[in-house]
Amino acid sequence: MDRGGRDDGHRIPAPFPAAFPRRRVLAAQEITNHIGKGGLCPLLDCLALRACRDGRAQPCIAVALGSREGIPIMLVAFEGQDGAGKTALLEAVHAGLQRRGIASVMLEEFSDSPYGRQLVRAVARDKFLRPVADDGATPITRTLEEVADLYYFDERIIGPALACGHKGLKDRHRDTIFYTLTPTLVTSGTIANEERVLGWLTALCSELLHPPDLTVYVWAPLSIRLERIARRPGHFAEGRAHKASDEDRAVFAARDRIIAWLIAKEPTRFLTVDNGEHPIEKGAQEVVEAIFKRQTRTEDAL
Ligand SMILES: Nc1ncnc2c1ncn2[C@@H]1O[C@H](COP(=O)(O)OP(=O)(O)O)[C@@H](O)[C@H]1O
Numbered sequence: 580m581d582r583g584g585r586d587d588g589h590r591i592p593a594p595f596p597a598a599f600p601r602r603r604v605l606a607a608q609e610i611t612n613h614i615g616k617g618g619l620c621p622l623l624d625c626l627a628l629r630a631c632r633d634g635r636a637q638p639c640i641a642v643a644l645g646s647r648e649g650i651p652i653m654l655v656a657f658e659g660q661d662g663a664g665k666t667a668l669l670e671a672v673h674a675g676l677q678r679r680g681i682a683s684v685m686l687e688e689f690s691d692s693p694y695g696r697q698l699v700r701a702v703a704r705d706k707f708l709r710p711v712a713d714d715g716a717t718p719i720t721r722t723l724e725e726v727a728d729l730y731y732f733d734e735r736i737i738g739p740a741l742a743c744g745h746k747g748l749k750d751r752h753r754d755t756i757f758y759t760l761t762p763t764l765v766t767s768g769t770i771a772n773e774e775r776v777l778g779w780l781t782a783l784c785s786e787l788l789h790p791p792d793l794t795v796y797v798w799a800p801l802s803i804r805l806e807r808i809a810r811r812p813g814h815f816a817e818g819r820a821h822k823a824s825d826e827d828r829a830v831f832a833a834r835d836r837i838i839a840w841l842i843a844k845e846p847t848r849f850l851t852v853d854n855g856e857h858p859i860e861k862g863a864q865e866v867v868e869a870i871f872k873r874q875t876r877t878e879d880a881l
């Protein structure tokens with residue numbers, strides 16, 4: 580498919596300012612203000628628009644509309660249990676993409692915003708981010724803090740990075756909200772049952788502008804995860820951060836169950852990587868291949 584006139588000198592647009600209006604479809608004038616007449620704005624959420632010479636915006640990549648299969652992977656989320664190797668795999672994927680000349684940015688679990696800094700303090704007190712005595716949080720307010728930080732990422736960090744044409748590699752994203760908070764909200768007696776929690780969390784997350792195009796589920800058996808957790812450098816105030824009690828194991832089991840449900844609901848979004856006995860590079864290669872394949876398939880289609 581023609582991309583709408585390659586002779587227009589299409590280039591990746593300059594980064595949008597952080598405070599760029601939070602909208603799915605931009606008016607033609609806004610696009611031309613940012614990328615100039617005749618430029619191509621490759622990804623505004625799922626809808627690609629071309630700013631034409633006459634200043635009107637036209638959808639130019641029909642294949643992008645309504646089909647995630649037809650667009651390149653831009654945002655990759657890394658999900659999985661503690662110690663599975665999410666952060667290590669993300670870094671290895673970043674290096675692998677660099678070797679292939681594909682620009683990507685690594686996005687940490689928590690942002691540097693006040694929301695993120697609050698969560699860094701909270702995780703130092705409890706590795707599962709549960710409210711502890713005198714930290715002033717309840718299960719509901721802690722949920723809102725986590726969701727707030729994800730929205731901050733979405734609007735202020737992920738959006739601008741994708742607009743520059745970078746792949747975003749995010750350490751935990753929306754699925755984390757579901758599989759980590761659901762057990763907490765139910766076992767604390769805050770919300771009556773999982774169904775109600777999942778309904779509430781779905782609504783809370785429904786205005787994210789940049790859902791992951793690919794979610795890498797990093798898997799490793801519990802025994803290996805526990806070994807890795809025991810070995811990892813300690814910066815936790817919580818004394819039990821490197822140990823797994825029976826209660827911790829119950830949390831892991833509940834999370835496993837919800838992750839399995841999330842994957843079953845959207846199987847094509849997930850790529851499960853076995854990061855148990857294998858060297859990290861093997862998993863990284865699988866992820867880089869998946870990104871690269873869809874990139875070239877999309878380019879061929881255009
Ligand atoms: N495939 C692997 N082989 C050996 N060590 C690994 C592997 N994947 C991760 N690790 C190590 O295990 C520890 C936990 O990994 P990390 O990426 O921090 O897990 P997560 O971010 O999922 O909690 C780190 O020290 C990391 O270097």
Ligand SMILES: [Mg+2]
Binds near residue numbers: 665750
């Ligand atoms: Mg990590």
